[in-house]
Amino acid sequence: MKTTVPTVCFDLPAISRFFRSCALTIATQLTTQVQWTTYRDSKVLNAIYTVLFWKEPPGIVEINTATASELDRKTDELHQQFLTAWVRKLATEGPYAAAKYVESIRLDQAVFGVHLRSALTSAFAISMSFRMTATMATLAGFPALRRCSYLALRSGLNRMATNAGI
Numbered sequence: 001m002k003t004t005v006p007t008v009c010f011d012l013p014a015i016s017r018f019f020r021s022c023a024l025t026i027a028t029q030l031t032t033q034v035q036w037t038t039y040r041d042s043k044v045l046n047a048i049y050t051v052l053f054w055k056e057p058p059g060i061v062e063i064n065t066a067t068a069s070e071l072d073r074k075t076d077e078l079h080q081q082f083l084t085a086w087v088r089k090l091a092t093e094g095p096y097a098a099a100k101y102v103e104s105i106r107l108d109q110a111v112f113g114v115h116l117r118s119a120l121t122s123a124f125a126i127s128m129s130f131r132m133t134a135t136m137a138t139l140a141g142f143p144a145l146r147r148c149s150y151l152a153l154r155s156g157l158n159r160m161a162t163n164a165g166i
Contacts, residue, residue: 008095016083017103023078024071024082029116031066031074034123061123 038059040046049057066074082105090098 008090010098011089015086016079018102019082019105020075021080022105023075024123025109025116026112027071027078029112031071032116034119035062035064036060037039037062037117046101063123064121098134102118 036059038057040057045058049055065071086098086101086105087100
């Protein structure tokens with residue numbers, strides 16, 4: 001009598017690389033923080049924004065992330081966790097459950113990747129907005145400087161002619 005044994009073949013190095021990639025993405029997102037820090041080094045700006053209490057004072061966006069060794073440690077930990085859970089699923093519940101587990105990890109990687117990308121994109125947008133505001137203020141002339149030049153032109157011989165002579 002001939003019996004058949006169901007056989008499943010998985011490429012363990014490929015699956016391990018995949019789990020390592022997922023672990024790195026998730027570890028990077030977990031160890032990265034975007035933080036707004038108010039700029040407090042200028043006494044003049046502090047005075048201006050004390051008067052303009054309804055405006056938020058300027059600041060910078062700081063992106064804090066783990067060191068390379070901390071990131072490697074967290075990645076190794078997650079990689080081991082993913083691989084162990086996958087082998088356990090494969091052994092106890094079968095190949096279909098193991099394949100579903102791989103799919104769920106892939107979706108987690110995508111979600112964490114999107115969160116990390118959106119955090120970095122918003123930090124970049126804030127810094128670009130701040131740079132553009134500073135550039136516009138510089139190109140158009142600072143408000144106090146414009147007012148001084150306007151008042152100087154209004155008085156004395158620097159006054160602009162209002163009628164042309166005939």
